Amino acid sequence: xxxxxxxxxxxxxxxxxxxxxxxxxxxxxxxxxxxxxxxxxxxxxxxxxxxxxxxxxxxxxxxxxxxxxxxxxxxxxxxxxxxxxxxxxxxxxxxxxxxxxxxxxxxxxxxxxxxxxxxxxxxxxxxxxxxxxxxxxxxxxxxxxxxxxxxxxxxxxxxxxxxxxxxxxxxxxxxxxxxxxxxxxxxxxxxxxxxxxxxxxxxxxxxxxxxxxxxxxxxxxxxxxxxxxxxxxxxxxxxxxxxxxxxxxxxxxxxxxxxxxxxxxxxxxxxxxxxxxxxxxxxxxxxxxxxxxxxx
Amino acid sequence: xxxxxxxxxxxxxxxxxxxxxxxxxxxxxxxxxxxxxxxxxxxxxxxxxxxxxxxxxxxxxxxxxxxxxxxxxxxxxxxxxxxxxxxxxxxxxxxxxxxxxxxxxxxxxxxxxxxxxxxxxxxxxxxxxxxxxxxxxxxxxxxxxxxxxxxxxxxxxxxxxxxxxxxxxxxxxxxxxxxxxxxxxxxxxxxxxxxxxxxxxxxxxxxxxxxxxxxxxxxxxxxxxxxxxxxxxxxxxxxxxxxxxxxxxxxxxxxxxxxxxxxxxxxxxxxxxxxxxxxxxxxxxxxxxxxxxxxxxxxxxxxxxxxxxxxxxxxxxxxxxxxxxxxxxxxxxxxxxxxxxxxxxxxxxxxxxxxxxxxxxxxxxxxxx
Numbered sequence: 079x080x081x082x083x084x085x086x087x088x089x090x091x092x093x094x095x096x097x098x099x100x101x102x103x104x105x106x107x108x109x110x111x112x113x114x115x116x117x118x119x120x121x122x123x124x125x126x127x128x129x130x131x132x133x134x135x136x137x138x139x140x141x142x143x144x145x146x147x148x149x150x151x152x153x154x155x156x157x158x159x160x161x162x163x164x165x166x167x168x169x170x171x172x173x174x175x176x177x178x179x180x181x182x183x184x185x186x187x188x189x190x191x192x193x194x195x196x197x198x199x200x201x202x203x204x205x206x207x208x209x210x211x212x213x214x215x216x217x218x219x220x221x222x223x224x225x226x227x228x229x230x231x232x233x234x235x236x237x238x239x240x241x242x243x244x245x246x247x248x249x250x251x252x253x254x255x256x257x258x259x260x261x262x263x264x265x266x267x268x269x270x271x272x273x274x275x276x277x278x279x280x281x282x283x284x285x286x287x288x289x290x291x292x293x294x295x296x297x298x299x300x301x302x303x304x305x306x307x308x309x310x311x312x313x314x315x316x317x318x319x320x321x322x323x324x325x326x327x328x329x330x331x332x333x334x335x336x337x338x339x340x341x342x343x344x345x346x347x348x349x350x351x352x353x354x355x356x357x358x359x360x361x362x363x364x365x366x367x368x369x370x371x372x373x374x
Numbered sequence: 375x376x377x378x379x380x381x382x383x384x385x386x387x388x389x390x391x392x393x394x395x396x397x398x399x400x401x402x403x404x405x406x407x408x409x410x411x412x413x414x415x416x417x418x419x420x421x422x423x424x425x426x427x428x429x430x431x432x433x434x435x436x437x438x439x440x441x442x443x444x445x446x447x448x449x450x451x452x453x454x455x456x457x458x459x460x461x462x463x464x465x466x467x468x469x470x471x472x473x474x475x476x477x478x479x480x481x482x483x484x485x486x487x488x489x490x491x492x493x494x495x496x497x498x499x500x501x502x503x504x505x506x507x508x509x510x511x512x513x514x515x516x517x518x519x520x521x522x523x524x525x526x527x528x529x530x531x532x533x534x535x536x537x538x539x540x541x542x543x544x545x546x547x548x549x550x551x552x553x554x555x556x557x558x559x560x561x562x563x564x565x566x567x568x569x570x571x572x573x574x575x576x577x578x579x580x581x582x583x584x585x586x587x588x589x590x591x592x593x594x595x596x597x598x599x600x601x602x603x604x605x606x607x608x609x610x611x612x613x614x615x616x617x618x619x620x621x622x623x624x625x626x627x628x629x630x631x632x633x634x635x636x637x638x639x640x641x642x643x644x645x646x647x648x649x650x651x652x653x654x655x656x657x658x659x660x661x662x663x664x665x666x667x668x669x670x671x672x673x674x675x676x677x678x679x680x681x682x683x684x685x686x687x688x689x690x691x692x693x694x695x696x697x698x699x700x701x702x703x704x705x706x707x708x709x710x711x712x713x714x715x716x717x718x719x720x721x722x723x724x725x726x727x728x729x730x731x732x733x734x735x736x737x738x739x740x741x742x743x
Contacts, residue, residue, distance in 0.1 A: 098524075099529060103529075106521065108518055109545070110538075116553070120552070169442075171443070175443030179439055179440060189444065192446050192447055195724045195725050196446060198723075198724035199724075200690060202694055202713065206697065206709075214460070244442075268428030268431060269428070269432045270428065271431075299550075301694060328551050328552070344559075350549060355544065
């Protein structure tokens with residue numbers, strides 16, 4: 079241990095300490111800078127193009143001014159609704175299994191671990207698997223199969239939501255005190271009823287938080303949609319047809335050579351980020367004032 | 375309803391016997407238990423009987439929840455099976471050689487890495503692109519992320535801690551495609567005009583930075599945008615493991631007369647290092663599979679260049695660009711094989727990372743956020 083009384087040495091130590099403090103502050107500033115730059119440019123470039131037309135019109139053909147992304151916004155809503163319908167119940171169910179039935183068992187640990195690992199699987203691989211399962215195979219007597227469709231995109235998004243929802247649900251359920259469960263069971267409430275009406279209900283702010291986090295995460299996903307939902311320049315609400323999505327549209331327009339499309343891409347990105355930041359902030363707000371903290 | 379009621383006597387026989395473990399005959403569940411049930415017909419019990427037993431409902435509910443939990447195994451297995459099945463053609467034709475050799479033009483000796491039209495397929499340029507861009511990203515992100523984590527856990531005034539943590543986490547919430555959009559229109563021009571000439575001038579002698587690419591796209595652009603994207607993951611996990619280091623460790627080092635940095639180095643980082651490695655690996659896992667932003671700025675040419683300012687392609691970016699319009703079965707199969715490799719590698723990296731983080735935070739007390 080450097081505990082000598084040497085004055086030069088202690089000066090060096092103090093200087094190192096200050097230098098490290100400075101570097102840590104610098105690192106923090108360097109990390110905040112891109113964030114501010116991204117948000118700044120999104121507002122600077124996007125805000126002027128976000129108008130009523132943007133929300134009510136579909137894209138105009140190349141070369142024409144104006145147009146909007148109404149079809150992409152609605153398409154994203156459809157895809158996310160489908161994803162939520164698939165992902166949230168299964169995810170919550172998995173979380174209930176982990177917290178209520180499998181607690182402490184090896185099997186539950188394996189499920190938990192697999193969920194964490196699945197969370198890290200690249201979204202492009204998810205999209206590829208969804209393609210190989212739902213878009214590639216031709217089965218004439220089954221609907222939705224064999225071609226690009228909103229259905230395939232929604233399934234891909236739903237599967238991506240499962241691990242996040244599952245793990246947050248579990249964490250939230252674990253925070254519910256045992257006494258609450260015992261009180262319910264002691265009154266003769268059947269176990270399933272106790273889990274759903276007492277435990278899950280107690281933890282519901284946290285569980286909703288988890289669902290919204292998962293929602294915010296997949297709302298911006300592009301990679302799993304490229305070869306499932308594919309994108310669409312026109313109005314479509316048909317689950318059996320390719321459908322437009324905001325992230326897909328941003329991707330396509332950003333790489334196009336047309337200024338008009340670049341403008342729309344920035345506007346779309348601004349709308350998307352506002353949607354995501356709103357849901358994340360709402361989650362923050364709810365969790366910071368609710369009894370159940372700890373979701374992050 | 376009648377079916378459910380048949381379970382009722384069983385329920386009443388078992389419950390009292392469990393409660394009376396100290397009774398003379400604890401093992402004789404059906405006999406005395408049944409009597410108990412018949413004797414003490416309290417209001418609660420009558421109420422319970424009236425509303426029916428729930429063994430069937432309970433069993434069904436439990437089975438459903440177990441099914442939901444196990445569906446996660448099912449998903450992973452399904453992805454693996456589908457990818458293996460779909461990449462069979464390339465595996466059959468090339469085997470492992472797909473990952474380490476490539477065709478050469480017989481006339482000129484030039485490498486033909488990837489030419490779907492003429493049937494040349496090799497994963498080599500994409501492995502190179504993925505590794506180089508991810509490595510660059512880690513090189514930039516790890517010191518910054520650890521610096522942020524140190525600042526937020528050990529130095530930052532309490533007032534600033536929550537907002538700063540929120541801001542870094544917000545960075546994780548920005549979608550990949552928006553990073554890509556920003557990179558294409560803001561970052562890449564900036565690099566092209568100002569940074570790349572400097573890199574070329576200062577570090578050109580290494581051969582790694584030759585400013586001959588007029589687009590500004592390439593490995594460096596991809597590495598920088600990836601670094602920004604993986605930073606929040608690494609810093610939040612580093613923070614988590616640093617918080618998990620017991621306070622007594624810090625106090626012990628401080629009591630020996632250490633400065634704050636010495637305390638952080640010896641008391642915190644040393645104890646948290648395994649967890650930090652885990653966080654870095656999670657970041658690596660994300661960087662390897664990150665698609666949209668990379669696809670938008672890496673340049674998308676299946677070539678290998680020592681020059682980091684040149685265009686390249688990563689495994690994820692080539693899949694994103696070509697899979698939907700793959701020209702032949704072999705082409706699609708080759709892309710699927712790349713996806714399978716990505717799947718396996720990210721699973722291994724993530725599994726290892728989770729184990730490392732888990733090893734550190736396992737015994738930690740409840741964290742005060």
